[in-house]
């Protein structure tokens with residue numbers, strides 16, 4: 221289990237969220253606090269001050285008009301208060317809460333965009349990230365709730381204390397005998413509750429994963445085909461449920477004992493008995509307390525207790541919330557480990573690319589690339605081939621600067637790619653990955669990968685890129701041509717593309733942008749052999765003057781490359797043209813023979 225935050229850390233998290241909320245919605249936050257405080261002041265005025273005033277007037281045989289005035293003022297106050305509360309509840313709250321949700325989410329998503337891809341390989345970080353993103357709305361909800369409680373009830377408690385001190389100092393002292401014991405017990409109870417919550421966290425995450433597997437469409441088809449996997453997921457889901465129940469049972473006993481002790485020691489009945497006895501003694505024996513004083517003192521003590529209980533409850537909520545805010549902040553403070561200080565602009569057009577003694581590992585002690593060297597001259601087409609897991613995709617990720625090598629360097633246009641502005645460099649490289657995504661947007665936007673200008677030229681270029689990628693627009697499903705929405709996520713009329721069609725859209729993205737370096741990781745894996753053959757011819761034609769790196773495990777698609785690099789266990793083991801490599805009769809030739817046999 222993770223260590224719980226200290227009191228100071230809990231306070232720091234509240235301060236952070238206070239600054240955040242006041243910065244994003246200052247007017248709303250001020251109104252929120254005003255309403256919380258106003259509610260407690262009106263309760264005090266109505267049930268303590270007015271009762272005391274009226275009873276005093278009655279006891280002293282005073283003028284009834286005074287009572288009428290007092291009641292009239294109270295009614296006007298309550299009416300005004302009802303109006304301001306209605307504005308807050310019906311108008312402000314529903315409008316402004318989503319603004320705060322959105323602000324916090326955007327902060328996290330903005331950060332997520334900046335994060336190194338390497339962060340996602342860090343299991344602990346990834347878990348924290350999922351937790352933080354899943355809790356943003358609740359963090360704001362809890363914060364508003366306990367701010368309401370703490371601010372309002374604090375004013376309520378102070379007003380009861382001060383009034384009690386003024387009218388009955390002895391009762392004031394009595395409150396100080398009762399409160400500390402109660403506060404100690406409740407704080408202990410709170411700590412245990414938060415501890416239980418933290419211990420449940422990992423299991424709750426597993427349970428949440430189980431939930432996702434059972435309700436998300438992504439898994440639905442496969443789980444029907446592999447019922448054993450479904451059973452395994454179900455077993456894991458049930459195991460996490462069992463763990464959660466076990467923790468609930470463990471803490472349930474302790475919490476029950478603490479609660480019972482608190483109730484037994486400080487139950488309302490015992491306390492009420494003591495309070496009434498002391499107050500009646502003051503009134504009847506000592507004759508230092510009037511009837512009005514008795515009722516008001518009793519009301520003050522009761523309200524003080526209620527307020528203190530609420531404040532403690534609010535603190536408990538704050539402690540729990542702090543655990544989430546702490547994680548969100550850790551995420552927001554996480555800096556990039558990649559060196560992003562490079563400021564150079566990438567020169568226009570194609571350039572040469574050199575990979576020099578590059579090594580890389582995702583996890584410490586597990587090298588994935590070792591001393592990789594390759595050189596691609598301007599306009600050359602090279603192929604990276606090798607069996608699955610040999611490190612081809614990893615090398616591509618390094619070439620795209622999604623990760624930095626742990627040793628060695630990559631040079632483009634003669635300069636270390638770290639010297640270039642990172643986003644400018646990434647934009648200058650066209651890439652088609654195996655795991656590209658189609659977005660819930662129009663076909664055109666999926667090619668542009670940007671907000672459209674809407675110009676005719678833009679439409680023409682998008683259509684041309686799609687045409688060159690062999691994506692045919694005549695299909696009757698594409699009723700709106702390039703404006704056809706893709707995926708049925710939000711649009712009933714949306715079109716779900718087949719794997720091959722989607723891959724052509726991904727290729728069209730690269731063809732649309734005029735980048736000098738193109739990297740294709742298995743770009744034709746989802747195409748049928750004829751479509752693949754045509755596409756390769758086309759790509760060679762279109763990318764005539766570009767530097768191209770092509771990855772494929774189908775050697776028939778890479779045989780025309782100017783140079784083929786064969787990778788094995790993170791190293792380049794052979795390099796040369798197709799003919800040279802066949803003559804060498806090494807690993808490439810062996811792989812070629814196997815594939816030729818397979819496809820013969």
Ligand code: ADP
Pocket residue numbers: 341582583588606607608609610611612613614615
């Ligand atoms: P290829 O593209 O040749 O199939 P990859 O570059 O995808 O090979 O993978 C090379 C090795 O790196 C494999 O052993 C794979 O398990 C490992 N690997 C790939 N991605 C990650 C990752 N994000 N975290 C840890 N290991 C990874």
